[in-house]
Amino acid sequence: MDYFFLTISLVKIVALLAVVLGMMNYTVYAERRISALIQDRLGPNRVGPAGLFQPIADAAKFLLKEDFTPGHVNKFYYWLAPCLAMIPAITTLAVVPFGSTLFGVPMVIADINVGVLFVFAIASLGVYGIVIAGWSSNSKYPFLGGVRSTSQMISYELSLGLAVIPVFLLIGQLRLSEVVRYQIEHGWMIAPFVGDWANPHKWLLAIPMMISFVVFTIAIFAETNRLPFDLPEAETELVGGYHTEYGSMKFGLFFLGEYVAMITGSAIIVTLFLGGWHFPSIPDGSHGWGWGLVNIFIFFSKVAVLLFVFIWVRWTLPRFRYDQLMRLGWVFFFEIALANIFLAAIILAYFPQ
Amino acid sequence: MSALLFWIFALIMLGFGAAVVINRNPIASALSLVMCFMGLSSLFMSLDAFFIGIIQVLVYAGAVMVLFLFIIMLLDLRVETRRKTNVVAVGGGAVVALAFFIQIFFVIGQLSAAKQPFPPLSSPKVDDVHSVGLLLFSNYNLPFQIIGVLVLVATIGVIVLSKRELR
Structure with a gap:
């Protein structure tokens, strides 16, 4: 076995985990501050300068609270569910290229040839955490939340899968690093003005890519149970939904798992449609390790911008009704994504470059 | 390393x-089946067949078993856990399984491929997505289309059928 490869992979895993978990904590902080801004309040501003140490205080609070297990729950599955909610979200990051190269080492943990299928496969396992939480709590509201979440996630997985097909029709590869490489050579998927902007073929192709991007982003909102699709935990209808019976750090894992899923989803969107770690006129890591770090920084900046959009949408739009949600998924997004595949195929077949 | 894995x-x-x-708990059975699919x-x-492996998770663990779990939860099969073990049925099942195992064991033992280790592949890193797709759309295009129509x-x-009662 190649020990160099093992060590490097381990270092990358630890570093990426540290960055993503740190980012997760500050996304919670950002959510609270931005929601306060939108609602004309102040938000948490007491702990540290401008409230910047608030995540540390929150973590301490979660860890020090009494770890209470209600008497009527199915204990083993009750404990298993929070772990199952967190792990798939983190695992997905393994195939996302989060930088170019650093000292000649590619900045992706596992560059497998079925990259995007791996993302869907692991993301589809995320539903188990919520379903088991709902079932093992052995009470009405969590159960309803779990049932809602199952049907919601299965419905939107279809649109999610269909929405990316145009991208892979164009590239002919499922490997995510190939998607980024294509976008460096031909410009970002949804931004035809990057790169050789005078090419009319690119502007034509940008139409199906735009549709893909919109459908995919909305489906990610539904997959991560964010507002306007947070039916599994709708407070006004289901108390707390699937995590009603959870407290302390077990609730914390559900809560933070949602934010990790948001970060992962944003990372996938950035990789597929927004050029990954590429930014015009900034060289890649082969020009020195400084540029390699800059590439990583660009990637996470793009993720941060998308996270801001996630938060912005949550505090702007009202929640859908459940039948509206299902109708939207099955009648609109499914058909749009399907028609979009035909559109992309026709453009690729009859309007060659 | 790969032998250990x-x-x-x-x-x-x-x-x-x-x-x-x-x-005895149907939910535990369903979740065990999910873990079985993961294995x-x-x-x-570990055989470098990423495509088949991922499809296994995506289709069976991610979609089929979620629906199974969904239905088991809605049916609320508490009776199953309280029922006693039927010794005759377990014994009979064990005999059938053992007979089947012995049969398989001897049939595989007869094969010439089982006697020596398989020769290593010429190029271990094949792009399995491409080769599966190429085979599916060239050699097996007609069966593939027929299956599509069937589905x-x-x-x-x-x-x-499900809308008939509503009318």
Whole structure:
């Protein structure tokens, strides 16, 4: 076995985990501050300068609270569910290229040839955490939340899968690093003005890519149970939904798992449609390790911008009704994504470059 | 290293496969089956067959088993856990399984491929997505299209059947 490869992979895993978990904590902080801004309040501003140490205080609070297990729950599955909610979200990051190269080492943990299928496969396992939480709590509201979440996630997985097909029709590869490489050579998927902007073929192709991007982003909102699709935990209808019976750090894992899923989803969107770690006129890591770090920084900046959009949408739009949600998924997004595949195929077949 | 991984994943798969049968709680059985599929998928992946391995997770663990779990939860099968073990049925099942195992054992032992180790592949890193796709759309295009039509007919049939009562 190649020990160099093992060590490097381990270092990358630890570093990426540290960055993503740190980012997760500050996304919670950002959510609270931005929601306060939108609602004309102040938000948490007491702990540290401008409230910047608030995540540390929150973590301490979660860890020090009494770890209470209600008497009527199915204990083993009750404990298993929070772990199952967190792990798939983190695992997905393994195939996302989060930088170019650093000292000649590619900045992706596992560059497998079925990259995007791996993302869907692991993301589809995320539903188990919520379903088991709902079932093992052995009470009405969590159960309803779990049932809602199952049907919601299965419905939107279809649109999610269909929405990316145009991208892979164009590239002919499922490997995510190939998607980024294509976008460096031909410009970002949804931004035809990057790169050789005078090419009319690119502007034509940008139409199906735009549709893909919109459908995919909305489906990610539904997959991560964010507002306007947070039916599994709708407070006004289901108390707390699937995590009603959870407290302390077990609730914390559900809560933070949602934010990790948001970060992962944003990372996938950035990789597929927004050029990954590429930014015009900034060289890649082969020009020195400084540029390699800059590439990583660009990637996470793009993720941060998308996270801001996630938060912005949550505090702007009202929640859908459940039948509206299902109708939207099955009648609109499914058909749009399907028609979009035909559109992309026709453009690729009859309007060659 | 890969031999060690093979044993770990094979044990996971067999252990959870047995748990599917042994568990009295239907939910535990369904979740054990999910773990069994994960072990199978890992075995495929340790053979560099990423595509088959991922499809195994995506279709069976991610979609089919979620629906199973959904239905088990809605049916609320508490009776199953309280029922006593039927010794005759377990004994009969064990005899049939043992007979089947012995049969398989001897049939495989007769094969010439079982006597010596398989020769290593000429190029271990094949792009399996491309080769599967190429084969599917060139050699097996007609069966593939027919299966597509069959699935479409089945989908429409299910919708017609489930909507009939509403009318």
